[in-house]
Amino acid sequence: xxxxxxxxxxxxxxxxxxxxxxxxxxxxxxxxxxxxxxxxxxxxxxxxxxxxxxxxxxxxxxxxxxxxxxxxxxxxxxxxxxxxxxxxxxxxxxxxxxxxxxxxx
Amino acid sequence: xxxxxxxxxxxxxxxxxxxxxxxxxxxxxxxxxxxxxxxxxxxxxxxxxxxxxxxxxxxxxxxxxxxxxxxxxxxxxxxxxxxxxxxxxxxxxxxxxxxxxxxxx
DNA sequence: TTGCTGATTGGTATTATAGCCAACAAGATC
DNA sequence: GATCTTGTTGGCTATAATACCAATCAGCAA
Numbered sequence: 001x002x003x004x005x006x007x008x009x010x011x012x013x014x015x016x017x018x019x020x021x022x023x024x025x026x027x028x029x030x031x032x033x034x035x036x037x038x039x040x041x042x043x044x045x046x047x048x049x050x051x052x053x054x055x056x057x058x059x060x061x062x063x064x065x066x067x068x069x070x071x072x073x074x075x076x077x078x079x080x081x082x083x084x085x086x087x088x089x090x091x092x093x094x095x096x097x098x099x100x101x102x103x104x105x
Numbered sequence: 106x107x108x109x110x111x112x113x114x115x116x117x118x119x120x121x122x123x124x125x126x127x128x129x130x131x132x133x134x135x136x137x138x139x140x141x142x143x144x145x146x147x148x149x150x151x152x153x154x155x156x157x158x159x160x161x162x163x164x165x166x167x168x169x170x171x172x173x174x175x176x177x178x179x180x181x182x183x184x185x186x187x188x189x190x191x192x193x194x195x196x197x198x199x200x201x202x203x204x205x206x207x208x209x210x
Numbered sequence: 211t212t213g214c215t216g217a218t219t220g221g222t223a224t225t226a227t228a229g230c231c232a233a234c235a236a237g238a239t240c
Numbered sequence: 241g242a243t244c245t246t247g248t249t250g251g252c253t254a255t256a257a258t259a260c261c262a263a264t265c266a267g268c269a270a
Contacts (some may be wrong), residue, residue, distance in 0.1 A: 126258085146261075152259075152260090153261080155261080156258080156259055156260070157261095159258085159259085160258095163248070163257095174266085174267090176267070177266080177267055177268065
């Protein structure tokens with residue numbers, strides 16, 4: 001694999017890695033419906049706000065989210081909408097796994 | 106977040122996490138064109154064959170790939186085809202990041 | 211049987227990730 | 241200014257991921 005190819009896949013992996021966590025996938029799903037402040041997401045997820053804040057910064061750093069401060073609150077939203085389309089295929093794999101497991105039992 | 110929701114996102118994260126590595130994204134891309142044996146992928150990637158074998162088992166364990174042994178060789182292929190469609194959106198984020206960086210400079 | 215090829219598994223060192231608490235920063239409100 | 245609310249950052253520990261080498265396993269062939 002040459003350097004150019006490696007760079008291309010590293011750039012892609014950075015994005016995928018940023019999504020590779022239950023809370024972060026949940027955040028993406030929530031933001032598909034519109035912007036949310038950190039406090040709302042913290043309530044929904046039920047983790048420490050510092051933890052949620054770090055998840056959000058991972059997604060922002062990857063270019064998936066953008067934020068905007070208004071008053072005391074910081075609102076996050078999706079920067080590239082198509083992200084949500086990914087879920088349909090992920091869900092297809094999940095379903096396929098469920099069926100495979102059912103077949104074994 | 107209730108237990109059911111948490112389980113759903115954990116299942117999804119398992120799949121996304123399995124893809125979250127440059128070599129594994131490369132493997133998925135290669136297999137989109139048809140099955141490959143471990144030796145071919147090892148050559149293409151240029152890592153130790155034990156490393157490639159482990160990447161493949163991560164993808165298989167997640168339900169993304171399936172394998173078949175024929176003679177001495179083990180062939181891997183995509184189990185759920187739609188996985189490849191994910192790349193178009195990932196690439197959109199990558200491009201968006203490139204443009205944002207260009208704007209800064 | 212012996213040896214060869216292709217692939218997996220075990221061991222290990224290095225590095226990255228996750229989550230909490232505590233401390234701090236930025237606005238709003240009194 | 242004092243204080244409350246909302247978020248971020250630093251520090252820490254625990255856990256997971258990565259990659260290599262070495263050893264092993266499985267199938268083929270001499």
